[in-house]
Amino acid sequence: MSNNEIIIIKSLKKFFGEVKAVNGISFEVQQGEVFGLLGPNGAGKTTTIKLLLGLLEPNEGEMSVFGLNPERNEVAIKRRIGYVSEEPLIFKSLTPKDLFNFVASVRGLDANKTTNLAKEYLESLDAIEYYDQLIATLSHGNKQKLQIIAAILHEPDLLILDEPIAGLDAKSVRVVKSIIELHTQRGGTVLFSTHIMEIAQELCDRIGIINKGKIVGIGTIEELRQQADKVGASLEDVFLRLTEQDTSVNEIIKKLRASFKVKN
Numbered sequence: 147m148s149n150n151e152i153i154i155i156k157s158l159k160k161f162f163g164e165v166k167a168v169n170g171i172s173f174e175v176q177q178g179e180v181f182g183l184l185g186p187n188g189a190g191k192t193t194t195i196k197l198l199l200g201l202l203e204p205n206e207g208e209m210s211v212f213g214l215n216p217e218r219n220e221v222a223i224k225r226r227i228g229y230v231s232e233e234p235l236i237f238k239s240l241t242p243k244d245l246f247n248f249v250a251s252v253r254g255l256d257a258n259k260t261t262n263l264a265k266e267y268l269e270s271l272d273a274i275e276y277y278d279q280l281i282a283t284l285s286h287g288n289k290q291k292l293q294i295i296a297a298i299l300h301e302p303d304l305l306i307l308d309e310p311i312a313g314l315d316a317k318s319v320r321v322v323k324s325i326i327e328l329h330t331q332r333g334g335t336v337l338f339s340t341h342i343m344e345i346a347q348e349l350c351d352r353i354g355i356i357n358k359g360k361i362v363g364i365g366t367i368e369e370l371r372q373q374a375d376k377v378g379a380s381l382e383d384v385f386l387r388l389t390e391q392d393t394s395v396n397e398i399i400k401k402l403r404a405s406f407k408v409k410n
């Protein structure tokens with residue numbers, strides 16, 4: 147193990163009553179790496195992310211972010227993290243201008259510099275026209291852009307993005323992909339979850355596949371192919387194999403054909 151781990155998770159568990167949302171997960175993320183979390187709905191991705199951010203308390207296991215314990219050093223860690231949650235923005239009665247001023251004051255950033263940077267990012271994401279408009283009145287994708295901008299204004303060392311691309315138009319996806327790449331080029335690290343295989347394939351140095359609270363595959367795409375015993379397969383095929391959904395999906399499609407009364 148090198149000394150460049152930004153995130154270390156060991157045998158992490160989080161239960162909600164009977165539900166074992168995270169059931170013994172271990173992985174590390176190195177500095178400068180883009181690490182993707184993939185998994186079916188309800189697999190435990192968001193719970194893992196919230197544990198790392200200190201937003202949830204684990205039942206068992208160990209975590210470290212920048213060598214600190216997220217349970218104890220919340221502020222010291224949060225200062226160095228930019229987080230995009232999977233839920234939409236809650237500041238609905240603010241405008242983007244208010245939001246970014248708020249971010250600047252909470253983060254202790256220079257107000258003018260932050261305004262200029264925010265405007266530049268809004269322009270690059272085709273959303274500058276909404277600068278003075280109430281966030282409540284914006285479309286889903288435009289709200290998502292604001293979350294992303296709010297997460298990068300303080301130039302964090304670590305970006306934690308829970309499905310950042312969901313709901314964005316094609317051009318914005320391109321821009322966000324560049325933001326992620328540029329962030330790593332200046333030494334930053336990224337942990338993100340996604341359901342979009344092409345995004346994972348394109349952006350991630352390594353991927354952890356989670357199923358039912360456990361890691362069922364981890365590594366580069368090539369290493370995942372080996373773990374799934376699927377040489378040359380697409381990430382989607384590898385994902386469906388490792389999450390044991392490949393046969394069930396075929397069965398489901400067969401049944402659907404019957405109920406749609408479409409002949410084979």
Ligand SMILES: Nc1ncnc2c1ncn2[C@@H]1O[C@H](COP(=O)(O)OP(=O)(O)OP(=O)(O)O)[C@@H](O)[C@H]1O
Nearest residue numbers: 162165167185186187188189190191192193194232
């Ligand atoms: N606050 C909570 N109370 C009770 N159960 C919860 C809570 N949060 C999550 N769960 C459960 O924990 C499991 C993991 O949920 P989680 O949100 O981590 O999944 P996910 O991998 O992020 O899924 P998705 O792809 O749909 O976002 C699910 O069974 C979910 O219903």
Ligand SMILES: [Mg+2]
Nearest residue numbers: 191192193232
């Ligand atoms: Mg989630």
